[in-house]
Amino acid sequence: MKIINNILYIEFADFMLAGWKADGIKKANFRNGPYWQMIPDWADKRKVLVQYDELRNKDKEKLTAHFGNPYEYIAKQRIKQLLELDHKAESFYRDYRYAGDKYLPIVHQQKYTAAASWLNVCRQNKVNYCLDSIS
Secondary structure (H helix, E strand, O other), X not given: OEXXXXXXXXXXXXXXHOOOOHHHHHHHHHHOOOOOOEEEOOOOOOOEEEEHXXXXXXXXXHHHHHHOOHHHHHHHXXXXXXXXXXXXXXXXXXXXXXXXXXXXXXXHHHHHHHHHHHHHHHHOOOOOXXXXXXX
């Protein structure tokens, strides 16, 4: 998904992830109907972008079923791109022992490492509102 001039566009790959067949998307491009408003992808001229707001409700629902609200999804993706794995935290939680020789379960190690990584994003002031976006 991309936002261009404050308009949300859906990429070919996103349609594929949501369950469309490549042939169906290509046929929609050839028909050039009112519900599939397409523009060339500026990053890759071989691809097209489809304007989300002009899609039929059933197509919007299919995308929403896979991605959730597309506007929230793209906002979170931009924030998630700032996230870098905190290798020091990962090493700390992997090596941590308590009660003698017990170690944290792997699920907890991963959860705590992810939390440390998100805190680093907040601490570095990359995003002012990142605490609202932690998922």
